[in-house]
Amino acid sequence: MKWTLLVILAVLALALSVVLGPAAVPLGELLRSDIVWNLRAPRALLAFLVGGSLGVAGAGLQALVRNPLADPFLLGLSGGAGLGAVIAIALHLSGPWALPIAAFIGALAALGLVYRLGLIGGASLDPRILLLGGVAIGAFAAAITTAIVSLADAAELRNAFLWLWGGLSGASWDSVLLVALYAPIPLVVLLAASRPLDLLALGEEPAQYLGADVERVKRRVYLAASLLTAAAVAVSGVIGFIGLVVPHIARLTWGHRHRSLLPAAFLGGGALLAFADTLARTVVAPRELPVGVVTALIGVPVFAFLLKRWTIA
Amino acid sequence: MDDRVILALDKVRYRYPGASHDALDGVSLSVGLGQFHAVLGPNGSGKTTLVRIALGALTPLVGRADIDRRPASMWSRQDLAKLVGVVPQREDNLFPQRVRETVLLGRYPHLSLWGRERAEDHDAVDRALGACDVAHLADRWLWTLSGGEYQRVRVARALAQEPKLLVLDEPGMSLDLKHEMGLFELVLGLVREQGLGVLMITHDLNLAARFADSLLLLEGGRPVAAGAPNDVLTQQTVETVFSWPVAMQTVDGRPQMIPLRQPKESRA
Amino acid sequence: MLRRLSVVVLVLFACHTSARRHENPPAQRIVSLLPSFTELLFAIGAGDRVVGRTQWCDYPPAALSIPSVGDGLPPNIEAVMARRPDLVVLYNAGPNVTAAKQLERAGIQTVLIDLNRLEDLGPAARTLGRLTGREEQAESLAIALDSLAGRPPPPATTSLAFVVWDNPPIIIGHGSYLDQLATQAGARNVFGDIAAPSAQVSLETIVARDPQWIAVLSDSTVPPAFAKRREWRAVRAVRAGHFLLLPGSLFGRPGPRSGNAIQQLRARLAR
Numbered sequence: 001m002k003w004t005l006l007v008i009l010a011v012l013a014l015a016l017s018v019v020l021g022p023a024a025v026p027l028g029e030l031l032r033s034d035i036v037w038n039l040r041a042p043r044a045l046l047a048f049l050v051g052g053s054l055g056v057a058g059a060g061l062q063a064l065v066r067n068p069l070a071d072p073f074l075l076g077l078s079g080g081a082g083l084g085a086v087i088a089i090a091l092h093l094s095g096p097w098a099l100p101i102a103a104f105i106g107a108l109a110a111l112g113l114v115y116r117l118g119l120i121g122g123a124s125l126d127p128r129i130l131l132l133g134g135v136a137i138g139a140f141a142a143a144i145t146t147a148i149v150s151l152a153d154a155a156e157l158r159n160a161f162l163w164l165w166g167g168l169s170g171a172s173w174d175s176v177l178l179v180a181l182y183a184p185i186p187l188v189v190l191l192a193a194s195r196p197l198d199l200l201a202l203g204e205e206p207a208q209y210l211g212a213d214v215e216r217v218k219r220r221v222y223l224a225a226s227l228l229t230a231a232a233v234a235v236s237g238v239i240g241f242i243g244l245v246v247p248h249i250a251r252l253t254w255g256h257r258h259r260s261l262l263p264a265a266f267l268g269g270g271a272l273l274a275f276a277d278t279l280a281r282t283v284v285a286p287r288e289l290p291v292g293v294v295t296a297l298i299g300v301p302v303f304a305f306l307l308k309r310w311t312i313a
Numbered sequence: 314m315d316d317r318v319i320l321a322l323d324k325v326r327y328r329y330p331g332a333s334h335d336a337l338d339g340v341s342l343s344v345g346l347g348q349f350h351a352v353l354g355p356n357g358s359g360k361t362t363l364v365r366i367a368l369g370a371l372t373p374l375v376g377r378a379d380i381d382r383r384p385a386s387m388w389s390r391q392d393l394a395k396l397v398g399v400v401p402q403r404e405d406n407l408f409p410q411r412v413r414e415t416v417l418l419g420r421y422p423h424l425s426l427w428g429r430e431r432a433e434d435h436d437a438v439d440r441a442l443g444a445c446d447v448a449h450l451a452d453r454w455l456w457t458l459s460g461g462e463y464q465r466v467r468v469a470r471a472l473a474q475e476p477k478l479l480v481l482d483e484p485g486m487s488l489d490l491k492h493e494m495g496l497f498e499l500v501l502g503l504v505r506e507q508g509l510g511v512l513m514i515t516h517d518l519n520l521a522a523r524f525a526d527s528l529l530l531l532e533g534g535r536p537v538a539a540g541a542p543n544d545v546l547t548q549q550t551v552e553t554v555f556s557w558p559v560a561m562q563t564v565d566g567r568p569q570m571i572p573l574r575q576p577k578e579s580r581a
Numbered sequence: 582m583l584r585r586l587s588v589v590v591l592v593l594f595a596c597h598t599s600a601r602r603h604e605n606p607p608a609q610r611i612v613s614l615l616p617s618f619t620e621l622l623f624a625i626g627a628g629d630r631v632v633g634r635t636q637w638c639d640y641p642p643a644a645l646s647i648p649s650v651g652d653g654l655p656p657n658i659e660a661v662m663a664r665r666p667d668l669v670v671l672y673n674a675g676p677n678v679t680a681a682k683q684l685e686r687a688g689i690q691t692v693l694i695d696l697n698r699l700e701d702l703g704p705a706a707r708t709l710g711r712l713t714g715r716e717e718q719a720e721s722l723a724i725a726l727d728s729l730a731g732r733p734p735p736p737a738t739t740s741l742a743f744v745v746w747d748n749p750p751i752i753i754g755h756g757s758y759l760d761q762l763a764t765q766a767g768a769r770n771v772f773g774d775i776a777a778p779s780a781q782v783s784l785e786t787i788v789a790r791d792p793q794w795i796a797v798l799s800d801s802t803v804p805p806a807f808a809k810r811r812e813w814r815a816v817r818a819v820r821a822g823h824f825l826l827l828p829g830s831l832f833g834r835p836g837p838r839s840g841n842a843i844q845q846l847r848a849r850l851a852r
Contacts, residue, residue: 021783021785022785022789023783023786034815035785038814068407071778093808094806096806098806122330159745159746162746163748167745167748167749169749169812170748170810170812172810173811174739192427195421195424198421199418199421201406201407201408202418205403206404206405207396209394209399209401210394210422210474211394211422214390216725251408255409256408256414285783285786286772286774286783287775287780287781288782288786290781
């Protein structure tokens with residue numbers, strides 16, 4: 001029953017994304033409309049893919065670091081992506097894909113650094129160091145970014161920060177195809193880790209005694225979640241709160257078994273981002289809000305409500 | 314009864330990286346099916362290290378640690394979990410769970426990657442719940458249970474793995490008298506009725522002496538005495554290892570120690 | 582009684598003259614913190630008195646030999662003070678207000694001038710004329726600039742959208758000088774209904790409003806990178822390659838050359 005509702009919700013969110021928008025497209029002309037086919041449809045799909053990826057990455061990460069407050073953007077990836085983007089602009093790199101590629105490389109560089117830090121205690125990946133390292137590397141990257149912005153050509157770079165705030169404006173069938181080909185691999189890796197993630201909630205030692213290859217699982221989950229997040233940032237900037245809040249909402253109904261939690265987080269995250277993007281496009285039309293602002297505005301009250309429920313439990 | 318040896322440690326020596334002295338030195342141990350072994354010793358005597366070595370989580374520097382005649386570190390985690398059920402000292406409870414859910418986690422070693430839980434898995438869970446006398450708690454949230462009930466649930470989870478060997482690390486700690494007795498009775502029952510082998514780390518000398526078939530007494534990582542409780546727990550041995558005067562009594566044919574109070578003048 | 586009165590009169594007279602003394606001597610060492618002001622100062626014949634400029638002040642060519650005090654966003658107080666100015670001219674906006682206060686505290690006269698649209702040019706010229714003692718020259722320039730601003734715009738024969746950034750799309754609205762530029766050149770800004778100087782909009786809005794031209798401030802001769810992106814090609818003007826590539830120095834700032842800018846834009850649109 002609840003799965004049916006979730007699927008209906010997802011379909012509804014997608015439908016609203018396609019039907020609603022600042023440009024008035026009468027219902028009768030939807031199927032013939034250029035705007036709908038070339039702009040709204042790919043944008044809706046991209047929002048769904050990105051939102052779903054962030055939801056799953058968030059759920060996996062929360063299980064990995066055993067901290068329900070973990071968000072994919074705590075890994076330092078957004079800092080790395082922002083730095084990559086700003087360097088690309090400062091160096092005047094041309095090409096329509098220069099920004100996303102540079103952001104992706106920046107995110108990967110941050111990923112590599114944090115991973116390396118996480119191994120500092122030995123061969124075992126320490127989740128607490130991953131979190132702390134992520135925050136540190138993220139702050140470090142942000143500092144360098146600010147330095148570059150203040151030293152180089154100011155105006156353009158300030159607009160780069162708007163990009164970083166999150167937006168699906170760059171959505172096209174090209175980017176949808178890219179993400180649709182890329183995302184399934186890390187998503188499947190995370191789904192395959194469902195049972196070990198359930199066990200990990202008991203602690204690393206008990207999980208090991210229940211048959212989980214803990215080291216391998218930690219590595220895979222960290223890399224898969226990070227790769228999903230890196231792609232999301234490269235394609236749509238930093239869209240916060242989805243990775244943090246959607247897993248919690250999903251847990252309220254689906255519980256903690258990751259086998260059902262992860263798919264629910266995917267559908268829920270996708271629906272939420274598609275819906276938030278529709279709001280971003282229509283609420284102050286003809287202007288547009290950065291979608292990261294909308295997810296934060298929706299996410300914070302939901303988060304507060306969850307916290308209240310959590311402390312009561 | 315099949316009395317094959319499930320767990321065998323042979324003159325194991327281990328030192329943690331960066332430590333100044335050995336955590337274990339020259340420790341040997343053998344647990345067969347239908348046998349209840351207890352490991353005793355003061356704090357820091359190496360008991361938990363022994364469990365980790367036995368289960369392949371650590372590799373001994375010297376000596377062997379075999380499970381079912383294969384080195385413990387050679388076992389894949391999943392295969393090992395089908396043979397050995399462990400109740401560690403600590404576990405986290407990150408998310409609220411119900412009893413049945415947490416016991417079901419014990420079936421994970423038996424599940425295939427994408428396969429669902431089968432009827433036999435649910436049956437195993439039911440059997441485990443019944444054996445530990447927590448079937449009536451199956452739908453309760455873990456955080457509503459008492460300490461004693463929670464421990465029994467953890468034992469049920471280990472049982473759901475359908476192991477040949479059960480390893481418990483200080484299971485009676487923080488349990489009250491009734492629950493601790495109940496736990497030891499439960500474990501003994503599993504040994505006698507289901508033929509499991511049991512390795513238990515405990516600080517409770519008296520209960521270990523009453524229930525276990527065989528004891529190993531450690532001090533500073535070294536074995537002080539091993540064998541039947543009557544042979545291991547003599548007044549002299551206990552007083553030396555635990556640095557405290559005791560009187561010994563016999564109950565049910567097993568030695569029980571009574572700590573003596575030290576008069577003010579003779580306290581050194 | 583008479584003595585007390587004369588003391589009061591003397592004090593008042595002293596304050597008055599000291600206030601006037603502030604305005605009176607024309608500024609000899611001026612730091613200009615906006616390219617438009619640099620151009621205006623040169624245009625009224627006070628260019629030789631400019632001792633400091635921002636790195637963006639590139640017109641007239643003589644300005645390039647004046648030492649730069651940085652990008653001016655926000656102003657580098659030390660660099661400005663190192664030029665030992667007796668007048669600093671700033672654009673009236675947030676961070677500059679703070680900078681002006683700092684400079685005043687150091688005893689340097691500052692002036693914050695509004696310069697957002699064409700109609701601000703005349704008053705700006707007059708202010709600078711007054712401060713430099715070049716009132717006559719400033720007045721004739723101001724009259725020309727006022728008439729430029731006051732001119733009724735020609736009927737719109739075409740439409741455009743000014744794109745400042747592509748992801749997210751940021752366009753110029755009515756509050757910006759660029760909007761006026763377009764209107765005076767006979768092109769309707771399709772986003773003229775947005776009051777703000779600039780705003781983020783959805784790409785589909787740009788497609789729906791279907792401007793005939795996409796104007797971009799660019800010193801390059803090739804279309805911007807986003808022209809090749811698939812989602813931007815939903816815009817008809819992008820597909821047709823109808824780009825107006827406008828060099829920033831001439832088109833991006835209101836100033837004495839604004840009339841020239843409007844003419845050039847009109848010519849480009851006619852082609």
